[in-house]
Amino acid sequence: MIRKRITLTLIIIFLVFGPFGCATLGERWGDLSQDDKCRIIVNDMQDQLINLFEIGKVYVSAHPESQETWKGKIVPAISSANKAIATCILLIEGGDLTPGEAYRFIQPLINEVIGLLVDLGAIKTSSGEGSKWTQS
Structure with a gap:
């Protein structure tokens, strides 16, 4: 039991401070071009x-x-979000889009789809702080 805890602790330390740790990922993100992001x-x-x-x-x-409801509301919302993604892909290729703009353009449409699936009952949310959605 103690050996497992020590091993787990060493793995966590390696992941945090090792070559694949969060700091390294942050540096890699910073090295990416705007288009790659x-x-x-x-x-x-x-x-x-x-x-x-x-x-x-x-x-x-x-x-x-x-x-x-699926055909009347959710499929059109998914189609709209998919078209927004396609538009973003074209804008990325032209170099006319920032990561923040891409997020602000698409995420509200995805949130709408999530809301519709919650209303349908396909996704259930847990109540409380930091609630997450789960498939029902």
Whole structure:
């Protein structure tokens, strides 16, 4: 038991102060070009949107009564967010977008999709400080 704790402590110390620690990642982020930062942010948001779409699909297949809301509200919201992502990708290629602008442009649309999935019941939120959403 003590050996496991020591090993775990050493791993944590290595991750914090080692070559792959947070400080190194921060330095690497600082070394990236604005376009690379935008690509990372947009790619992450695209992954979020794909995951939300999959969560919704699974929920609707298990709850066919929610099909109308899915097709009428959620799919158009996902489509809108996807178009915003495509626009950002084009702007990145032209060098006309900052990481902050990419985030401010796409994140509200993703938040809207999350809200619609919460209203549908596909995602449940835990109440309280620092609440997180989970798939239901």
